[in-house]
Amino acid sequence: MIRLFLSLCLILFSTVAAVAQQIQIVPAQVYGPWHGTLEAPGTRVTLVFRLSSSESGELAATMDIPGQSVKGMAIPEAGLKQDSLYLRIPAGGIAFAGKLTGTGTINGSWKQSGMSFPLALTKGEVPVVRRPQMPVPPYPYQEQEVTVENKAAGITLAGTLSIPTGKGKHPAVILFTGSGKQDRDMTLLEHKPFLVLADHLTRQGFAVLRLDDRGAGKSGGNATMATTQDFVSDAQAAYTYLKTHQAVNLEKIGLLGISEGALIASSVAATNKDVAFVVLMAGSAGPGVDLLVSQNEAILKSQLQADELQKYLKLRRAQFEVAASNTEMFEASQKIRALEQEARASLTDKDKQLAIMLSPQAENAVVAQIMTPWMRYFLAYDPAPALQQLKMPVLALNGSKDLQVPAAANLVATEKALKAAGNKRYTIKELPGLNHIFQTADTGQVHEYGTIEETMAPVALETISTWMKGVMK
Numbered sequence: 001m002i003r004l005f006l007s008l009c010l011i012l013f014s015t016v017a018a019v020a021q022q023i024q025i026v027p028a029q030v031y032g033p034w035h036g037t038l039e040a041p042g043t044r045v046t047l048v049f050r051l052s053s054s055e056s057g058e059l060a061a062t063m064d065i066p067g068q069s070v071k072g073m074a075i076p077e078a079g080l081k082q083d084s085l086y087l088r089i090p091a092g093g094i095a096f097a098g099k100l101t102g103t104g105t106i107n108g109s110w111k112q113s114g115m116s117f118p119l120a121l122t123k124g125e126v127p128v129v130r131r132p133q134m135p136v137p138p139y140p141y142q143e144q145e146v147t148v149e150n151k152a153a154g155i156t157l158a159g160t161l162s163i164p165t166g167k168g169k170h171p172a173v174i175l176f177t178g179s180g181k182q183d184r185d186m187t188l189l190e191h192k193p194f195l196v197l198a199d200h201l202t203r204q205g206f207a208v209l210r211l212d213d214r215g216a217g218k219s220g221g222n223a224t225m226a227t228t229q230d231f232v233s234d235a236q237a238a239y240t241y242l243k244t245h246q247a248v249n250l251e252k253i254g255l256l257g258i259s260e261g262a263l264i265a266s267s268v269a270a271t272n273k274d275v276a277f278v279v280l281m282a283g284s285a286g287p288g289v290d291l292l293v294s295q296n297e298a299i300l301k302s303q304l305q306a307d308e309l310q311k312y313l314k315l316r317r318a319q320f321e322v323a324a325s326n327t328e329m330f331e332a333s334q335k336i337r338a339l340e341q342e343a344r345a346s347l348t349d350k351d352k353q354l355a356i357m358l359s360p361q362a363e364n365a366v367v368a369q370i371m372t373p374w375m376r377y378f379l380a381y382d383p384a385p386a387l388q389q390l391k392m393p394v395l396a397l398n399g400s401k402d403l404q405v406p407a408a409a410n411l412v413a414t415e416k417a418l419k420a421a422g423n424k425r426y427t428i429k430e431l432p433g434l435n436h437i438f439q440t441a442d443t444g445q446v447h448e449y450g451t452i453e454e455t456m457a458p459v460a461l462e463t464i465s466t467w468m469k470g471v472m473k
Contacts, residue, residue: 036121044447067189133455135199150237158218159211162202171252171472172207176261183217184210189450196455204465227377232267252276270389277393282405285413288379289320298403308354315343323370324379387417393471394426399434401444
């Protein structure tokens, strides 16, 4: 699943009780794909296991995680015993054990880092989902495969430039994806939001450049140690490239980013005063520590009692602040671990759900997540100074059901920063009923993203294109 803005919600579920009746498994009976869904408060992940016979006749297995673009991951240990299937990935501390309960069902549990989640599998592929907004060629415009050189980083980025029909030079916009390693279409759970958006904007008369992130798709580089600042460098290279393209009006090039991409867009625009306009979709406007605390609160408030939630948020804020500091890596890790242990030791009998979330087994995962280079940079980053330098037209949009970048607080902070810039050409809008990726949503929880047929709400598409055409008159 797209990282967008990471929420550290580690929940332990009790294991599903196995059916008592024993059914002898015949190896050939389990060959083929099996799919199931892991669920935890605020998240849902679909897994696909593919079982077959190896050359030696032993059971072989691989795993797909469609929502995270993982396909064919090897499962080193796979076996059958009487009525049970066993799968293990020792390097990840991952194991699945389940019992055959029918010709096409296996009930069991997924274990990872000491946590256990119920997981029921069904024989067959994941049902095909409808994505009715997906553009289908031939398109009424031209598409060019392009490459962008980031000489400072020594990498080449690959992407697509869509160019409207008609003679002359066209106004243009560059799209910047949310966090996590994304392809040019920002592919997520079989949705392609940037393909849908680029198609819409090109039909409205804009040339649109969208790129594979470094390390994704056909782009070079390695995103493992990269931070937002590195992605800003890539974005600057894209802007420099587009200013030389013969089909583009160099005086009418705008920037559009979603989630972390909004931070990138505002940062590039702050140092390039000739940027024609900026569109901020679900962009945060306060320090990373504050955003992640508010994100955790929005996602978990329906899962925890009020007092448990406050204890959890207090712990996470303290840990985030350590990670955001200049404290040396080992020392910071030890402080974060000590805070986790102190919080766990202070729990009472009433903190039952919190005790599950702060289990000793989850501690290592928490430290590892918080201490990545990307996370440390993001937690310490404050987007307000960049926003305070934007003098060009700015459109800031958030969905009212966005739980990852809560709309109210961030739109208010964005407007405050733009006012401080003396900017009088901005538009701030909260779009009712839309989630973080601008779908019409029920709860706004992340697990809904893949279940919604709509890729991007028409009201969001029309709001963006109408505003862009208005400022480019």
